[in-house]
Amino acid sequence: MNQPQQPSQQPADRPLAGRIALVAGATRGAGRAMAVELGRGGATVYVTGRTTREHVSEVGRPTETIEQTAELIDAAGGHGIAVPTDHLQPEQVRALTERIDREQGRLDILVNDIWGGDHLLGETFNVKLWDVGLETGLRMLRLGVETHLVTSHFALPLLIRNPGGLVVEVTDGTAEYNGANYRDHMYYDLAKNAPLRMAFGLSRELREYGATAVCVTPGFLRSEQMLDTFGVREENWRDAIAKEEHFGISETPLLLGRGVAALAADPERARWNGRSLASYDLGREYGVRDADGSLPDPWRYFAEVVMGDKPGSVDDYR
Incomplete structure (x- = not known):
């Protein structure tokens, strides 16, 4: 099997110099953090999403745009390029990958972080399948599954042109956790299990091209939307623990961003091919930590303490 090849003469603080990345779904949250940290490593990062300074997607969060993400990448030392893209529109995705090919001639890293379906959940957890509006449910699957397939269809022929490519599928939950627990x-549940299976299947399809596919998940993510849900800011996030005790195990998007950037810079990353990796796993492996220096292990916390009735507190898993 071909081994990943690194661009030559990379400075230690810019291990991704010369790399071209596409982070699909980089408007906010983990997608934005991964894009910025890839840029901090020196990569040129194309960032996509539906919310721009001129247009707001159905998610309805106008203050977070792909242009802002590109500017944050630039400020971190990379090169950010914002391309408005609806990944349910094949011709838009085709145009995106043709642009990357025209401007760069290669693609080294594909991060499939497209989602945008939280607003469809509302208060519908613990509701039976037949009580969920069919149109709503199918829209959720289109946003969380079809978008990933469309993007890979057009992006992978460019990625496999050179050995050493990396595909990162992003979901909510590890293979172990999602395999043992129904997501209510x-x-x-289907939307968040599909990327795990996609990464597994792509690990087989891409192996002959010297490419690696993995699926990653954050833990209990303190995204912009989650902070708003609890009525706090990052500066006072612990105030929300009074409303939700498990919020104490939460993490910022930075932890996953740092972990994915370290994974992308690892010349031996092929050892992870087909694996499911949490932000905790990446942090432990690569020595990266969250902004406050912590390394939360929420999936083990939920499995052992919340679901398994093992004595313990949040502090035991940070």
């Missing part, structure tokens, strides 16, 4: 919503 049929459509959400």
Whole structure:
């Protein structure tokens, strides 16, 4: 099997110099953090999403745009390029990958972080399949599954042109956790299990080209939307623990961003091919930590303490 090849003469603080990345779904949250940290490593990062300074997607969060993400990449030392893209529109995705090919001639890293379906959940957890609106449920699957397939269809022929490519599928939940626990919503469960299976299947399809495919998940993510849900800011996030005790195990998007950037810079990353990796796993492996220096292990916390009734507290898993 071909081994990943690194661009030559990379400075230690810019291990991704010369790399071309596409982060599909980089408007906010983990997608934005991964894009910025790839840029901090020196990569040129194309960032996509539906919310721009001129247009707001159905998610309805106008203050977070792909242009802002590109500017944050630039400020971190990379090169950010914002391309408005609806990944349910094949011709838009085709145009995106043709642009990357025209401008760069290669693609080294594909991060499939497209989602945008949280607003469809509402209060519908623990509701039976037949009580969820069919149109709503199918829209959720289109946003969380079809978008990933469309993007890979057009992006992978460019990625496999050179050995050493990396595909990162992004989901919610590890293979172990999702395999043992129903996510209390049929459509959400399917949408968040599909990227795990996609990474496994792509690990087989891409192996002959010297490429690696993995699936990653954050833990209990303190995204912009989650902070708003609890009525706090990052500066006072612990105030929300009074409303939700498990919020104490939460993490910022930075932890996953740092972990994925370290994975992308690892010349031996092929050892992870087909694996499911949490932000905790990446942090432990590569020595990266969250902004406050912590390394939360939420999936083990939920499995052992919340679901398994093992004595313990949040502090035991940070």
